[in-house]
Amino acid sequence: MLWNTILLSMRAIRRNLLRSFLTVLGIVIGVAAVITMVTLGNGATKSVSDQISSMGSNLLMLVPGQRFGPGSEGAPKFKSADVEAIRNQITTVERVAPVVNKSVTTVYQAKNWPTVITGTNNDYFQAGNWELAGGRSFTDAEERAGKAVCVIGETVRNKLFGGQNPVGSQIRIKQFSCEVIGLLKSKGQSAMGSDQDDSIIMPLRTVQRRLTGTQDINRLTVSVKNGASIDAAKEQLTLLMRERRNIAENEDDDFRVMDTRQIAQTLTSTTKILTMLLGAVAAVSLLVGGIGIMNIMLVSVTERTREIGIRLAIGALESEVLLQFLVEAVVLSSLGGLVGIALATGASIGLAKLMGIPYQFYAGINLLSFVFSAAIGVIFGFFPARRAAGLNPIDALRHE
Numbered sequence: 483m484l485w486n487t488i489l490l491s492m493r494a495i496r497r498n499l500l501r502s503f504l505t506v507l508g509i510v511i512g513v514a515a516v517i518t519m520v521t522l523g524n525g526a527t528k529s530v531s532d533q534i535s536s537m538g539s540n541l542l543m544l545v546p547g548q549r550f551g552p553g554s555e556g557a558p559k560f561k562s563a564d565v566e567a568i569r570n571q572i573t574t575v576e577r578v579a580p581v582v583n584k585s586v587t588t589v590y591q592a593k594n595w596p597t598v599i600t601g602t603n604n605d606y607f608q609a610g611n612w613e614l615a616g617g618r619s620f621t622d623a624e625e626r627a628g629k630a631v632c633v634i635g636e637t638v639r640n641k642l643f644g645g646q647n648p649v650g651s652q653i654r655i656k657q658f659s660c661e662v663i664g665l666l667k668s669k670g671q672s673a674m675g676s677d678q679d680d681s682i683i684m685p686l687r688t689v690q691r692r693l694t695g696t697q698d699i700n701r702l703t704v705s706v707k708n709g710a711s712i713d714a715a716k717e718q719l720t721l722l723m724r725e726r727r728n729i730a731e732n733e734d735d736d737f738r739v740m741d742t743r744q745i746a747q748t749l750t751s752t753t754k755i756l757t758m759l760l761g762a763v764a765a766v767s768l769l770v771g772g773i774g775i776m777n778i779m780l781v782s783v784t785e786r787t788r789e790i791g792i793r794l795a796i797g798a799l800e801s802e803v804l805l806q807f808l809v810e811a812v813v814l815s816s817l818g819g820l821v822g823i824a825l826a827t828g829a830s831i832g833l834a835k836l837m838g839i840p841y842q843f844y845a846g847i848n849l850l851s852f853v854f855s856a857a858i859g860v861i862f863g864f865f866p867a868r869r870a871a872g873l874n875p876i877d878a879l880r881h882e
Contacts, residue, residue, distance in 0.1 A: 492813065505778045506818040508771025509858065513822025513851045514829065516765050520847045521830040523757025525839040540576075540712060541609060542719065543740045544702040557736045559698035562686075564726060568702070572718050574710035577605035580686055581701040584693045588642065588682065589654040595641040599632075599655065599682050601689025602703075607633075609705035617649040617664030620685050628687030633664035635679035658692055660684065712741055765854075771818065772858035775811055804868060811863020812856055819855030823848050 496502075546557035560580065568578050582601035587594055604619050606612070617633065624631050632653070639648050648662045660682075669678040690697055706715045716739050723737055827843075834841035 501778060502814060505775055506814050506821065508774040509768065509815050509818025509855050510771075510822040510825060512765070512768030512771045513819050513855050514826040515767055516761055516851050517823060517826035517847055518829045518833065519760040519763075520757055521826070521841070521844060522833055522837070522839070523753060523760060524844060525830075525834050525841055526837075527753040527757070528842060529839040540706040540708065540710070541741065542704040542706060542712070542716060544704065544719065544723065545738050545740065546700075547736065547738065558727065559700060560702055561697060561699060564699070564723070565702065567722060567726060568704065568719065571722060572715065574707055574715045574718070575704055576707045577609045577705040579603055579606035579609050579703040579705075580699040581606070581703055582686060582689050582694060582699055584689060586655055586693065588638065590642040590651065593642050595638060597638055597680050597682055599684055599689055599693060601684050601686040601693070603686055605705070606683065606703065609703050612669075613667040615665045615667045616647065617662070619664055625685045625687065628685055628691050630658055630660045630688055630692070631663045631685065632660045633666060633683040634662055635666050635681045636668040637677055637680040638682055639665055655682075656693065716741065768854065768858060771855075772815070772862040775814055775859060776862035808860065808863050812859035815859030815863075816852070816856045819852040822855070823852060826851075 544560065546559055562580065565578050565580050568575055579602050584599045584601070585596065586599050587596045600606070603625055607614075607619055614633070615636075619633060620629075620631060623629075632655075634642075634648060634653075642648070642653065643651065648665055651662050652659045653662060654660075666679070666683070686699075704715070704719065706712050719739050720735065723739075724735065727736060729735060826848075831841050
């Protein structure tokens, strides 16, 4: 009986192909929109996680003030003595890199490029998982003397040197020349949206003497030893810095200790919330598609009233008529779900490549969208099917 009901339903769908296509279109768009939005959102979350991982593992950042970025200008900066204190007094710390940033315009021959100079030491490369594509890092003598040497990022190399090897060349930074001694491997965009390769790394003393004119340090990057507790290291750093900055017990910290886990959790939770919101908005179109199915099925019941009357008059049960129209609605919505999944897969792959985020196939959202589309067929198809099954055979046969 079920097989005959399915055949009758498929025959009715084929009889009005254009109308069936327009009915399915709402479900196709809804399913495709939901899957595409969720897939791209999850890809963006994965991209953020990967970018934060590229910053380095077991990494802590000390910044002045209670905010990371603008708003921390009033808090006192760090000093070189703080770097030595952390190295000597906290045993779980492996590397400590002071960071001073300065925006400048660099010049090489007839080309110039605005970028950011980072003054630091060799610990910066190991702590931040930076690898050299060519050349070398600083020597101890260059760091102590504040020599005018630098390691440049891939973006700076492209803007100033094109495809040439920059190692050994001299670039001009403000009023002095700087020798390029190394080239960093590309890391791409950071989790904050900035280009990690658009930077020039110089010895700390060089930047302090020639560019900033102060001994202030804007940020400390601390790498914790493998196997050591990051939370314990954070607590030790907090206590040490409170002592060095003469903060009383009843006073709040004028600095902040952050780790990459916090940054990752904050950013990924934001992208997950946005993904849920986009998915919820896209799901509304599925409901619209369900309403479209109900509308078309009601029209179909009206058009086929005489056919329904004949079936009931020759002995068809009400349950069989109800099942026929219910199967029609479920077939239309399920077909729309399958087409929507195929469309979403192609759109997700293309958009992920265009946006520069990884594409990952999530079976869960695809299966959920298909089941939801089939359920919409059942829910919105039940009322028209019940109306068809409830027709009086005599009245139905009289219908013109």
